[in-house]
Amino acid sequence: MKSMTNRLFYSFIVLVGLILAVLALVIGQLFPFFVDSYVENADQQIEQQLQLVIDQQGLSEEQGQQLLESIAHVQPDEERLVINQRLLLALFLLSFTAFVLIGVIAYRIIQNLIEPIENVTTTARELARGNYRARAYANGPKIIVELRNSINVLARNLQDITKTRKIEEERLKTLIENMGSALMMIDREGQVSIVNRKFLQHFELDFEEVKDKSFLTLGLPRELEEFIDYVFLTEMPHRQQLEVDIQGELHYEQAYGAPVMGEHGRWLGVVIVMHDVSELIRLEQVRKDFVANVSHELRTPITSIKGFAETLLDGAFKDEGMLLAFLEIIHEESNRIQILVNDLLELSKMERHGFMIEAMPIKLQDVLARAIELTSAQLEVKHMQFDVDIEKDVHVLGDANRLIQIFTNLINNAAAYSKENTTITLRVYEEELYGVVEVDDQGIGIEKAELSRVFERFYRVDRARSRNSGGTGLGLSIVKHLVEAHQGKIQVTSEVGVGTCMKVKLPLVK
Numbered sequence: 001m002k003s004m005t006n007r008l009f010y011s012f013i014v015l016v017g018l019i020l021a022v023l024a025l026v027i028g029q030l031f032p033f034f035v036d037s038y039v040e041n042a043d044q045q046i047e048q049q050l051q052l053v054i055d056q057q058g059l060s061e062e063q064g065q066q067l068l069e070s071i072a073h074v075q076p077d078e079e080r081l082v083i084n085q086r087l088l089l090a091l092f093l094l095s096f097t098a099f100v101l102i103g104v105i106a107y108r109i110i111q112n113l114i115e116p117i118e119n120v121t122t123t124a125r126e127l128a129r130g131n132y133r134a135r136a137y138a139n140g141p142k143i144i145v146e147l148r149n150s151i152n153v154l155a156r157n158l159q160d161i162t163k164t165r166k167i168e169e170e171r172l173k174t175l176i177e178n179m180g181s182a183l184m185m186i187d188r189e190g191q192v193s194i195v196n197r198k199f200l201q202h203f204e205l206d207f208e209e210v211k212d213k214s215f216l217t218l219g220l221p222r223e224l225e226e227f228i229d230y231v232f233l234t235e236m237p238h239r240q241q242l243e244v245d246i247q248g249e250l251h252y253e254q255a256y257g258a259p260v261m262g263e264h265g266r267w268l269g270v271v272i273v274m275h276d277v278s279e280l281i282r283l284e285q286v287r288k289d290f291v292a293n294v295s296h297e298l299r300t301p302i303t304s305i306k307g308f309a310e311t312l313l314d315g316a317f318k319d320e321g322m323l324l325a326f327l328e329i330i331h332e333e334s335n336r337i338q339i340l341v342n343d344l345l346e347l348s349k350m351e352r353h354g355f356m357i358e359a360m361p362i363k364l365q366d367v368l369a370r371a372i373e374l375t376s377a378q379l380e381v382k383h384m385q386f387d388v389d390i391e392k393d394v395h396v397l398g399d400a401n402r403l404i405q406i407f408t409n410l411i412n413n414a415a416a417y418s419k420e421n422t423t424i425t426l427r428v429y430e431e432e433l434y435g436v437v438e439v440d441d442q443g444i445g446i447e448k449a450e451l452s453r454v455f456e457r458f459y460r461v462d463r464a465r466s467r468n469s470g471g472t473g474l475g476l477s478i479v480k481h482l483v484e485a486h487q488g489k490i491q492v493t494s495e496v497g498v499g500t501c502m503k504v505k506l507p508l509v510k
Contacts, residue, residue, distance in 0.1 A: 020095050116144040132159035187269040190214050231257035231270045252278045301333035357399040361509045364394045371407035387425040394435040396506040409475045414441035434505035445496035455480040
């Protein structure tokens with residue numbers, strides 16, 4: 001804008017200079033005529049005055065003529081030239097002075113008129129670039145002040161709108177990024193325009209791999225691609241439960257797709273929202289399995305009790321030997337039911353919200369000594385023995401009774417699934433922030449595909465062997481809950497025909 005002021009000023013100066021130059025040239029050309037006329041008039045006046053003097057003095061005509069001729073030679077042509085030069089110099093000085101004064105006044109006027117416009121224009125350009133903090137500070141005529149005020153009001157409104165828009169964008173971004181469901185928006189060309197963190201994590205993708213890429217090139221599960229195609233083709237909201245394979249793991253997705261409409265009903269694309277319901281499906285299946293397993297576990301002893309009781313009522317009680325045998329069986333089956341119910345109540349208590357243990361510093365060697373004492377009888381029946389490997393005293397935070405329950409259960413489990421004349425090895429050592437206890441047997445082992453299920457309720461590696469030993473199938477599930485209540489971890493490794501190792505990690509005393 002400064003160049004505009006300079007151009008306008010220079011243009012005006014050139015115009016004024018040309019006008020003054022033309023005027024000076026015209027006046028300079030007319031000056032000699034004015035001087036000659038002035039000199040002739042002056043000579044005539046002088047001659048008239050001399051003639052009047054001659055007449056008054058009574059001089060002769062010859063004397064008067066001589067006097068007039070002497071006066072005619074007083075101002076020669078050189079003097080006229082000097083007068084012309086002085087007049088031209090004065091004209092030049094006056095013209096130059098006028099030119100300078102006009103230039104100074106014009107510059108001030110142009111500056112006072114153009115600078116406010118330049119300031120307003122600069123502010124408008126900043127607003128066009130997105131700098132809504134720019135303000136105009138122009139002063140001048142009323143119309144320029146009104147223009148300045150209008151620009152400033154526009155800038156404030158744009159700044160407020162931008163601030164509100166940024167807040168709304170941040171809220172929307174936070175909502176999309178932190179929602180529990182995977183979200184993806186696809187434009188009308190099939191390219192991904194919006195995707196949230198949950199979606200990227202779920203399908204193990206990076207944002208750069210997804211942004212502005214066709215959804216068909218992302219390697220999404222075939223079922224999901226077909227679902228998106230269906231929403232594209234119908235342009236109608238659609239809901240469907242999908243079973244998709246993600247990194248070799250089966251997931252159940254509750255997918256919802258809907259078209260995105262802009263102004264005047266313009267179709268912009270589709271939005272896909274997926275909620276992973278795998279855990280809900282798994283829990284529902286666990287519930288069904290739990291009901292079925294409890295029914296199955298109770299049905300066998302109840303059927304036995306009912307059958308033997310009916311036999312006794314039919315007259316078998318008269319035979320004392322048969323009576324005692326049947327009563328013994330009924331007693332054993334009722335004990336099995338009692339153990340099952342107690343385990344169920346124990347498990348329910350642990351799963352109840354607020355279940356806590358009384359943790360205090362305790363030495364693992366003392367806990368294992370008590371667990372060995374309680375399980376020795378079972379090992380003696382199968383002619384098994386213990387091999388204890390303890391590096392040093394290990395102190396952990398835990399509930400002594402609950403820890404005894406954990407290790408007793410693990411040792412009994414190891415003995416139940418081991419052959420006669422084998423060894424159960426107990427190891428105690430420290431590992432980083434945990435005290436570790438390993439219960440290693442020489443039993444039948446567990447298939448690798450079944451390792452993830454050993455802590456499920458009622459799951460048995462060998463159902464016949466476990467049931468014959470009096471197990472309920474809830475022992476390892478109870479152990480897992482107790483270990484987690486201690487803020488610890490339990491891990492299992494196994495090899496079929498070699499044995500199984502249960503590793504329990506408990507927090508060390510700090």
